[in-house]
Amino acid sequence: MSIYNKNDGLKYVMEQRWEDKQNDQFPNSNEEYIEKFRQIEDYLNQKYHPDVNLGAAISGDGLLTDHGVAHIKMVMEKANSILGAKVDELKGYEIFLLLVAIHFHDLGNITGRQDHEKKILDVMNDMKDVLPLDIPEQEIVSSIATAHGGFVDKTSCDKDTLKPIQRETFCNGISVRSLLLASILRFADELSDDFSRSRSKVEIPDENKIYHEYSKSLEPLGFNGNTIVFIYRIPYSMVKVKLKKGDKEIYLYDEIMNRLSKCLRELEYCRKYADGFIGITTMSVTIKISDPNNPIKVCDSDSFRVSLSGYPDERTFKLENYIVDNDCLDNRKRLKYSDGEALKKAIEERS
Incomplete structure (x- = not known):
């Protein structure tokens, strides 16, 4: 018996994929993924989301705009609107991981807004056995959710937090486009x-x-x-x-x-x-x-x-900002020679 209807957006699509029982949509296991998602959602909606704003206030961040249950629902709705008909190209398991990541993306605010996006694994660890996600799922959900803001690391001013995420990986035997899911979550959050x-x-x-x-x-x-x-x-x-x-x-x-x-x-x-x-x-x-x-x-x-x-502004466009090493997005490198003069100097030094 179906739980969701079309008004539930991505949750409805996820459930339809589950009911279709196609082999490539979810991991081949005995887990009931729709019930698993409901368990996560109900627990977070009752025990965590309602206290996010309060936790941020206690930590000295004042009164944030809503970061609770309604905000999570809004991010899911915006993700669905962004995807449109392209949602048909997502696997059911990818939708599951995206929805769970949306639930977790702002939970770090409960201990303060500073670096809240980097606290997701800590929140998961606090839940321990209550959270019905295995280690691979926790890892991929955290990576998708963490990229919605902040900086690449504490010593960097680099905001390209999507860059380190693997374009595609496997989780419980299913190919998952982590980078795609992270980009959808990030823009959905921006619009929420x-x-x-x-x-x-x-x-x-x-x-x-x-x-x-x-x-x-x-x-x-x-x-x-x-x-x-x-x-x-x-x-x-x-x-x-x-x-x-x-x-x-x-x-x-x-x-x-x-x-x-x-x-x-x-x-x-x-x-x-x-x-x-x-x-x-x-x-x-x-x-x-x-x-x-x-x-x-x-x-x-x-x-x-x-x-x-x-047309891109030639005054601000820099080729080196787009360099990747062997198409691997997390290994950006500099040009070996900044200009012709640098190349000439290097060659002359070898002579």
Whole structure:
């Protein structure tokens, strides 16, 4: 008997693959993977997700926008929207691992926001026997989830966290495209924001207000073919004030521009590793300013579209940024000779 329906998105697709019983969809074992997923989801939804924001607050991070059950559901929905018809090309086991990784990607916040993406294995270890994932599954889920943010390592400023992930690996006998799954999760997480993430009934600390105001200004995203639709509504009162962000102050409008720029960068970045599974190329943006006397009315607005198109800027394009060693993405190297003069000098020194 089916548990999920079409409104459940990826969970429904996963269940359909399980019920089809095709040999290459799930590991050949006695495990019931749909029940296994339900057990993980129910446990995390009851014991962990509701306490993530509280744990971050206790650790000194103030009041984050929602990182609980609703956020996890939103990331799953966005992943489904990103994939579209391409979901038919994913194995059931890949969907299982992606969904579990989505559940784990933000759990590190429960002990503080700093390096939260690197704490996933620690969270898994805390669960011990309660978590029905074997060691290979824990390892691959952690690698997929960890790449959603942060830096490659603590001593680096390199944000290319997708680079170290194996493009394809085997887990319990099934070929899994780890890099693809990580890129989908990362971009889905980037898109998982709107006014539903800020419904706090308590006073929001100054250091968190800009993030809450951003969320409150954004309507749920729309997907139209290769275009994501963003609609913002800035309260009139927010036009005239700056809010704290780190050691600076910023207008909400400028934060919106910053976040849109970041989203476009994330789109371009994740597409590089997604093997054609991310077909989105364009962002359609509308920004409305509410009337001071009637917030339902609009006193000003702007609309524009941004797209991954056009010729790359020759001033910033550097060939060495794209070098890989023997097509292995985690072994980037420098050019042996920076220019013709360097080559000439090296040859002359040998003579």
